[in-house]
Amino acid sequence: MSAIEHLPDIDNGLLRFLTCGSVDDGKSTLIGRLLYDTKTILADTLHAITRTSERRGLEAVDLSLITDGLSAEREQGITIDVAYRYFSTGRRKYIIADAPGHEQYTRNMVTAASTANLAIILIDARKGLLTQTRRHSYLAHLVGIPHIVVAINKMDLVDYDQAVFDRIRGEYLEFAATLGIGDVSFIPLSALNGDMLVDRGDRLDWYSGPTLLDILENAPTAHSERDERFRFPVQYVCRPQKSGDPKLHDYRGFMGRVESGEIAVGDEVLILPSEQRSRVKAIEIHGSSLPRAIAEQSVTLLLDDEVDVSRGDMIVRAQELALVTRRIEAMLCWLGDTALDPQRKYLIRQTTRETKAIIEAIDYRLDINTLQQLPAERLGMNDIARVAFKLAQPLCVDAYRENRSTGAFIVIDESSNNTVGAGMIL
Amino acid sequence: MSALALQQHATLAHLDWLESEAIHILREVAGQCANPALLFSGGKDSLVLLRLAEKAFRPGRFPFPLLNIDTGHNYSEVVDFRDLRACQLNERLIVRSVEDSMRRGTVVLKSPGESRNKHQSVTLLEAIEEFGFDCCIGGARRDEEKARAKERIFSFRDEFGQWDPKNQRPELWDLFNARVHKGENIRAFPISNWTELDVWQYIEREELQLPSIYFAHRREVIRRNGLLQPVTELTPARAGDVIEELTVRFRTVGDITCTAPVESDADTIARIIVETATTTITERGETRLDDQTSEASMEQRKKEGYF
Numbered sequence: 001m002s003a004i005e006h007l008p009d010i011d012n013g014l015l016r017f018l019t020c021g022s023v024d025d026g027k028s029t030l031i032g033r034l035l036y037d038t039k040t041i042l043a044d045t046l047h048a049i050t051r052t053s054e055r056r057g058l059e060a061v062d063l064s065l066i067t068d069g070l071s072a073e074r075e076q077g078i079t080i081d082v083a084y085r086y087f088s089t090g091r092r093k094y095i096i097a098d099a100p101g102h103e104q105y106t107r108n109m110v111t112a113a114s115t116a117n118l119a120i121i122l123i124d125a126r127k128g129l130l131t132q133t134r135r136h137s138y139l140a141h142l143v144g145i146p147h148i149v150v151a152i153n154k155m156d157l158v159d160y161d162q163a164v165f166d167r168i169r170g171e172y173l174e175f176a177a178t179l180g181i182g183d184v185s186f187i188p189l190s191a192l193n194g195d196m197l198v199d200r201g202d203r204l205d206w207y208s209g210p211t212l213l214d215i216l217e218n219a220p221t222a223h224s225e226r227d228e229r230f231r232f233p234v235q236y237v238c239r240p241q242k243s244g245d246p247k248l249h250d251y252r253g254f255m256g257r258v259e260s261g262e263i264a265v266g267d268e269v270l271i272l273p274s275e276q277r278s279r280v281k282a283i284e285i286h287g288s289s290l291p292r293a294i295a296e297q298s299v300t301l302l303l304d305d306e307v308d309v310s311r312g313d314m315i316v317r318a319q320e321l322a323l324v325t326r327r328i329e330a331m332l333c334w335l336g337d338t339a340l341d342p343q344r345k346y347l348i349r350q351t352t353r354e355t356k357a358i359i360e361a362i363d364y365r366l367d368i369n370t371l372q373q374l375p376a377e378r379l380g381m382n383d384i385a386r387v388a389f390k391l392a393q394p395l396c397v398d399a400y401r402e403n404r405s406t407g408a409f410i411v412i413d414e415s416s417n418n419t420v421g422a423g424m425i426l
Numbered sequence: 427m428s429a430l431a432l433q434q435h436a437t438l439a440h441l442d443w444l445e446s447e448a449i450h451i452l453r454e455v456a457g458q459c460a461n462p463a464l465l466f467s468g469g470k471d472s473l474v475l476l477r478l479a480e481k482a483f484r485p486g487r488f489p490f491p492l493l494n495i496d497t498g499h500n501y502s503e504v505v506d507f508r509d510l511r512a513c514q515l516n517e518r519l520i521v522r523s524v525e526d527s528m529r530r531g532t533v534v535l536k537s538p539g540e541s542r543n544k545h546q547s548v549t550l551l552e553a554i555e556e557f558g559f560d561c562c563i564g565g566a567r568r569d570e571e572k573a574r575a576k577e578r579i580f581s582f583r584d585e586f587g588q589w590d591p592k593n594q595r596p597e598l599w600d601l602f603n604a605r606v607h608k609g610e611n612i613r614a615f616p617i618s619n620w621t622e623l624d625v626w627q628y629i630e631r632e633e634l635q636l637p638s639i640y641f642a643h644r645r646e647v648i649r650r651n652g653l654l655q656p657v658t659e660l661t662p663a664r665a666g667d668v669i670e671e672l673t674v675r676f677r678t679v680g681d682i683t684c685t686a687p688v689e690s691d692a693d694t695i696a697r698i699i700v701e702t703a704t705t706t707i708t709e710r711g712e713t714r715l716d717d718q719t720s721e722a723s724m725e726q727r728k729k730e731g732y733f
Contacts, residue, residue, distance in 0.1 A: 013438065013439060014438075014440040081591070081594070082576065083576045084568050084576070086569045086621050088621070088623070092440070095619055107596060110598070114598040114599045115598075115599060115600075235450070235453040235454060235456075235457050236456050236457050236483075236489075238486040240485050251485060253485075253486075257446060257449070257450045286480055286481040287485070294437075294438070296446055298446040298447075298453070298481075335596045350601075352457060405600075408599045410601045410603065412603055418595055418603075419595040419597070419603045
């Protein structure tokens with residue numbers, strides 16, 4: 001039946017992106033359309049949504065039903081959680097984090113944004129910039145997403161009018177400048193008709209820029225843009241001396257992932273926080289030796305000297321120190337049902353390290369609609385604040401702006417073990 | 427070379443990225459959990475997990491045993507392969523059987539012919555209690571089914587093994603939180619972000635061996651509700667059924683009573699990859715008799731403690 005014997009090789013890596021907007025902006029339709037036009041939706045799923053569309057008395061198949069979630073959510077008629085979707089174009093693999101745009105769900109947006117390298121912010125062409133557009137943009141910027149695509153959707157409902165697009169674009173640029181958002185691109189769309197998503201369509205001739213998919217195909221992936229300083233938090237120490245193989249008796253492998261930068265055999269390294277010095281003897285993975293390891297690669301490092309290294313330590317290059325500190329200041333997004341209580345001790349997990357922490361001060365709470373700084377005694381769910389923590393044990397940190405791996409932490413409530421906060425070190 | 431290419435660092439191809447992420451997740455389980463186990467059935471996803479565990483922990487032993495919940499209704503090719511692979515890797519394999527739970531009376535079938543698939547949850551929870559496991563590593567993927575699209579990589583289960591979609595921990599960056607109180611449990615899914623195609627491409631790249639029933643073979647089947655039901659002792663032909671002998675392969679392997687093969691000539695991994703990339707039906711839609719029961723059936727099973 002088929003003459004294809006081999007698939008084209010995907011060689012352009014993996015891009016994680018985020019879509020923000022509410023159902024009213026056509027976000028679900030946009031995702032459904034991307035999946036449908038890249039042929040990710042298979043016949044049985046399409047059949048199921050066709051039946052549902054018919055049952056609801058709709059004339060055309062409602063592609064937004066593809067992202068319809070759990071029955072627990074359908075009962076409430078809203079999306080309560082981040083959903084992850086996958087598609088591939090043959091050149092690149094994509095992971096979409098689909099964050100609900102509902103007013104009270106800042107925590108979902110921050111969660112979805114934390115792993116994304118690009119954000120698509122949807123604007124309804126009829127409505128222009130709304131409070132939620134500003135909120136989404138601020139959060140995307142706060143969480144350090146380097147590329148923002150403003151998708152001005154529902155162009156079909158404004159007669160594909162260029163003047164509408166230009167006006168919204170101008171307003172957004174003005175607002176973006178106040179936040180310091182640098183890399184923004186704008187695209188006119190009709191997700192409903194599929195114009196300018198995968199295909200250009202023939203109703204937006206005045207727009208000569210790339211389609212949405214072109215933007216995605218060419219956007220830099222996260223690991224191509226990372227901090228160049230080598231950061232290797234140790235996850236696990238491999239000491240197989242009981243294996244019976246005498247060659248392995250003295251084997252001490254430090255297992256982890258290169259969070260940024262790169263490392264080569266022979267490089268001089270420092271172990272933090274102890275500041276012991278050594279040199280990389282070998283880089284291994286599953287029996288094979290590598291001359292070097294790059295960002296996002298999980299490897300095992302062997303060192304020249306018998307140094308004392310355990311989980312939670314960080315290996316860096318001798319001339320590229322991270323800050324070892326018992327006090328951090330951070331932008332904190334509160335995620336827990338229970339309010340942050342400044343009298344309590346919390347647990348902070350950063351890289352592979354954990355420490356108890358107390359709140360030294362809440363400098364201010366940010367109103368994310370007006371960006372006003374307000375005084376605060378406690379923080380409730382979805383609040384964002386600037387907070388200073390005192391730490392029981394030192395952490396090895398970089399500023400989040402410079403390194404999204406070593407500058408990020410979560411706050412854990414020890415009584416429930418729940419993750420209750422997300423922090424970005426200043 | 428362009429200026430842009432010079433600025434950008436070397437990057438990982440998509441399979442390397444997925445592999446590296448999965449190794450990172452496995453090592454986090456080892457670093458954070460006191461007593462984890464890896465769920466291993468002999469199926470393709472769990473065979474991928476074993477290769478990833480080798481990459482994560484060799485030259486050391488795995489810091490967890492392998493655990494299989496056997497319904498007693500699995501294809502012998504898969505069961506044999508499970509035992510062989512555990513032996514080759516020299517790792518400890520624990521098998522707990524749904525039939526033992528039936529003897530204990532903790533699993534009661536509605537009828538002798540009822541599928542034992544969903545009853546695996548009971549046996550799994552019994553095994554977790556028996557060994558005191560605080561984390562079970564599984565091969566589930568988010569692209570499999572819509573109830574899984576919102577699944578965390580570290581998924582929290584209460585002391586009844588229940589998954590409450592409204593009570594899951596936020597999961598940010600790669601900072602996983604595996605802390606539990608006694609009796610509670612984490613399910614960790616290192617290949618959450620993989621698709622069926624990624625799994626097959628990885629199997630090809632790593633030259634992994636698979637049970638023979640994944641490849642095209644002749645088999646007696648009956649067409650039922652648009653699916654192919656294999657004719658076996660457990661699923662015999664009923665009066666009026668038309669038995670056909672077709673060339674088929676299994677896309678997923680599970681309990682005999684609920685896994686259907688598909689018509690296919692694909693007898694090599696390369697051919698399976700091409701078929702997977704060009705198929706028009708989802709993996710579960712084509713092969714799982716248990717997911718067709720109701721629109722929300724996977725969600726329901728997970729709430730009851732399924733993987």
